[in-house]
Amino acid sequence: MKDVDWFQNTRFVPEIARARVQNALRNYFLSLEECSRSIGLREANIYVSGSLARREPSVTLSASSGEYLLHSDVDLIAVVKDNSPLNPVHKLAALMLEKESDFATTLFIVEEGSLSNFRSCVAHDVWSFLSDPLVRTWDIDIPAARPIVSRELYEVFIHQLNAYLLYPHGEAKGDSKHYRPDPSVHRLKTLLESLRLLVGGIEGKAPRYGQILEKHHLHRFKGIVPEVHARLIVRSRENYAPDAVADLDVHGVARGCLQRFFGVADDIELLEVLGKTFSGHHDVMNTFQYCVSLYLLLRHGSSETREDSAEHLWRALTEINTEQLTDGRAAVEQLVADGPSALLDQEAMAVSKVVADLVELRKDYYHHLGAHNFGRNPNLQYLPLDSEMSSDVSFVD
Structure with a gap:
């Protein structure tokens, strides 16, 4: 080569x-x-x-x-x-x-x-490299490229956020394509994907991490992450040093970027817009991403939204399309049976149980997400999200 x-x-x-x-x-x-x-x-x-x-x-x-x-x-x-x-x-x-x-x-x-x-x-x-493979054994027909859409950046943000929040992963070391055994990897990448979420598509392509630091993008994080911290985050990924960002408020950054992504000012408004965005969409892919955003608010959001976040999360699980569940069926049934109060319980064993149940649901999520993203079974209910986004964030759709 x-x-x-x-x-x-x-x-x-x-x-x-x-x-x-x-x-x-x-x-x-x-x-x-x-x-x-x-x-x-x-x-x-x-x-x-x-x-x-x-x-x-x-x-x-x-x-x-x-x-x-x-x-x-x-x-x-x-x-x-x-x-x-x-x-x-x-x-x-x-x-x-x-x-x-x-x-x-x-x-x-x-x-x-x-x-x-x-x-x-x-x-x-x-x-961009489909015409120039590392190993070529045949010639393929290359269809026109799709431009990146906001939902796909939100999807990657949710991937890293859930990897950090729902820990331990319940998988043996080396047994997953999705997760590293060290949660600090996902902590650092949650910070990165929070910022990349606000950069949006660039000429129809997913932004590189380094592009986070370009001058015309830094204003997007104003009030959430100062430039010096944005540089630290990118540097700590390139020269892997997760401890260098250990003092940064990853939950606050994730919430702040999520609020700005949806064009709202605080957790109360974020909870409201999330409910409107995902209303009526009960497939596993939409529901899991909604639940992860709610779980962030439940565990690390403002006190005013904790009870409502638990109620919304529980309600989403009661309405999920159970026909799409295999690994997560029993876990979802248990979460529904336990009610919103179990989600609010902050005792360590109770939190661990909720995490373990959501990890089981996550297995079904990735089964359906993989079939969608790799073209085997596209999900027509998978929302673009663009109608709910702030006009201050320029995404390509």
């Missing part, structure tokens, strides 16, 4: 780290080509998504070796003709984890016939 400057859009990664990780990535992608050949990969092209596709990966300094390593996941995307269980592409991630143990490899699969419905930030990250 041709040489790529994987750090083209980073701002704070030192040159020594860039050189070390550039070389390691070069070897990684040579290994990817070799492993693809060894499993007999066919009618499948391999791409990279996430921060590597945006050319802004995160690095970390190894305590044991003193060497810089890639901290970001290597998020691989396979575009295949047929995603049958017999397709050798299913062997690739495990083989790469074995061969390249210094890298956290994930693999998501999209069928070529679903590309026109491939969406969300993961799709936007990879779209």
